Amino acid sequence: MSKEYRTFREAIDALIKWTVERLERTPFAAFKFTFPKQYISPFGYLGTLTAIVFLILGVSGAILMFYYTPSIDTAFASVREIQESVPFGFVMRQIHYHASNFMVLLAVFHLYYQYFSGRYKIKNEVLWVTGIILGILTVLEAYTGYNLILNQRAMLAINIGMGLTFSAPVLGPSIAPILMGGGYFDLIVRFYALHVFIIPLLLLLLLTVHIPRALIIDMPMILGVIGAIFVTAGMFPAELGLRFDPTKGSVEVPEWYLTSIYAFLRTGSERFWAGALLPLLFAIFFLIVPFVDKSKKLSWRDRPFFAAMGIASILMIIVTTVWGFYVDFSKLTVFEQLYVEPVIYYSSFGIITLISFFFTYRYLTKPRGRPTPAKPLVLSPRAGTAGVVITLLLVVAFSWLAVLTYLENMPNISMFNMGMSMIMLGLMLHIYRHTASAAAKT
Amino acid sequence: MSVQTKRRNVLRALLSVAVLAVLAPFSGLARYFYRESASQSQRQKIANVNDLKPGSYVFFSYPRTGDPKIDGDPFRQYILLMTRDGKIRAYSRVCVHLWCLPTYASDRGLLVCPCHGSIYREEDGVAIAGPASLQPYPYNALPMVKLEIDGNGDIYAVGIDGRIGLGREWRNRSPDENVVRV
Numbered sequence A: 001m002s003k004e005y006r007t008f009r010e011a012i013d014a015l016i017k018w019t020v021e022r023l024e025r026t027p028f029a030a031f032k033f034t035f036p037k038q039y040i041s042p043f044g045y046l047g048t049l050t051a052i053v054f055l056i057l058g059v060s061g062a063i064l065m066f067y068y069t070p071s072i073d074t075a076f077a078s079v080r081e082i083q084e085s086v087p088f089g090f091v092m093r094q095i096h097y098h099a100s101n102f103m104v105l106l107a108v109f110h111l112y113y114q115y116f117s118g119r120y121k122i123k124n125e126v127l128w129v130t131g132i133i134l135g136i137l138t139v140l141e142a143y144t145g146y147n148l149i150l151n152q153r154a155m156l157a158i159n160i161g162m163g164l165t166f167s168a169p170v171l172g173p174s175i176a177p178i179l180m181g182g183g184y185f186d187l188i189v190r191f192y193a194l195h196v197f198i199i200p201l202l203l204l205l206l207l208t209v210h211i212p213r214a215l216i217i218d219m220p221m222i223l224g225v226i227g228a229i230f231v232t233a234g235m236f237p238a239e240l241g242l243r244f245d246p247t248k249g250s251v252e253v254p255e256w257y258l259t260s261i262y263a264f265l266r267t268g269s270e271r272f273w274a275g276a277l278l279p280l281l282f283a284i285f286f287l288i289v290p291f292v293d294k295s296k297k298l299s300w301r302d303r304p305f306f307a308a309m310g311i312a313s314i315l316m317i318i319v320t321t322v323w324g325f326y327v328d329f330s331k332l333t334v335f336e337q338l339y340v341e342p343v344i345y346y347s348s349f350g351i352i353t354l355i356s357f358f359f360t361y362r363y364l365t366k367p368r369g370r371p372t373p374a375k376p377l378v379l380s381p382r383a384g385t386a387g388v389v390i391t392l393l394l395v396v397a398f399s400w401l402a403v404l405t406y407l408e409n410m411p412n413i414s415m416f417n418m419g420m421s422m423i424m425l426g427l428m429l430h431i432y433r434h435t436a437s438a439a440a441k442t
Numbered sequence B: 001m002s003v004q005t006k007r008r009n010v011l012r013a014l015l016s017v018a019v020l021a022v023l024a025p026f027s028g029l030a031r032y033f034y035r036e037s038a039s040q041s042q043r044q045k046i047a048n049v050n051d052l053k054p055g056s057y058v059f060f061s062y063p064r065t066g067d068p069k070i071d072g073d074p075f076r077q078y079i080l081l082m083t084r085d086g087k088i089r090a091y092s093r094v095c096v097h098l099w100c101l102p103t104y105a106s107d108r109g110l111l112v113c114p115c116h117g118s119i120y121r122e123e124d125g126v127a128i129a130g131p132a133s134l135q136p137y138p139y140n141a142l143p144m145v146k147l148e149i150d151g152n153g154d155i156y157a158v159g160i161d162g163r164i165g166l167g168r169e170w171r172n173r174s175p176d177e178n179v180v181r182v
């Protein structure tokens, strides 16, 4: 070495500088990483959180691949091995499973936050459209993933999904055999290929278009979300279910993000039009919204029609999902337990959607009297009080739930504790950061 | 047109021909994604008429490959049965509701699905009860195997009428048409 460094720190700094200068010649230079010095709004941060959960899924999934075998006769047994005998296999599977739920959930929240704040305008159309495609791919990724276990529940989802594809007009009959191959023995391999390579690759490629160049790394928030994944895994660990057996019936309800589609199918109406039309309309609506909503207004308050559409769509999701989970155990046969009366179903769903649309629209278009004077931009010290109180209440409610589960018999204490310690670390980081910036100000 | 432009055009034409010549062999690529050997129909002996009596049945897999993993696939499971009044029939065993495997209740002359209780008639495979019967035509009948019965009474499977797991267009086609004596 030609130069001498007096302290270890100097040497490290020099090494970092050296690396950064070289990295400037790579695509990395396009990104700017910032570590915020202050608390930032979690809503605007939902997208980054989704991406981070996606990374976690990539890592945990890759590790699961060491044991999982995509074969019709060994798939279930290999998942059982991971779950029951591989050291830490249980933890890996729980992380992967719960992170996938979190990813779908965060993506949905992200979508609606951006929708209501009109982010698809102001030259963001490409970001918006790639975001919608990313969302669809995320659901497909989750779907192909939980089918790989080949338990009863997975088979139900496979049957629903494949039935929908088969019955899709025009393209369906030629697309479905591509996924099915010669039967289940092909299907499982193809779903595996889609799940571990093709869809993630597409997601990554689209992500390069979708993520901003200024990447914010907000450690407390990230730790909070990862911790939350662990805590949920600790409280509600994913089970194995029953091995798929086509000669036995069972009452199963698919994963929560599919139950709304399931509800439609259970009314016994024609498969494609019931099960696929609505999600399709959803996707199309969100895809074209930036090209239809041309007003310059960003806030949802100034866009009554689109705000009402948004609220109505949320209620629609909720109503159909609740119906999907509804099982009438007072009935004797499996079929009767799962059957949903179409008249009741469609009217409840139609009425609730229409009413919510109508009321939101009326509320927002009602003349509001004199415009309130613009608020001064100075934030009062109590600006965030409501938020803090609500957060605290949520924390209390959640801890109460946690304590109850804990007392009953916590299925998986260790993961719960791991998650809690992560959340605590995040909290400490936040306090540290807060005091550091406060100290810097004085 | 100057000589240069003419030359350039000729070169361009040649180039496009070359690109096409390279791409042409890939035009059949789509076939890669369908496992054709799985869907090809073959002539396969299943049983002999003389071994069957009204209400008896045999399960078989079709098209048989000899690989137990493939032959054991639900989508290749079929049932050959003799109805109570002596007709020969063969159906896919995949319920058109959610793909469980129905069994034959010979005393009642019905195929009964274990999962949600769909019930199919033995003589034409049409669902008369349960969720499968609620599905619109043609998604409410089991696919049939086309059979040939030769002079010795040997029964051969020769093809499929309908789509496995989905249904069969049965309205304008008598189930007898799928059983041919040769």
Ligand code: FES
Binding pocket: B095, B096, B097, B098, B099, B100, B113, B114, B115, B116, B117, B118, B130, B131, B132
């Ligand atoms: S799968 Fe046969 S009735 Fe549902």
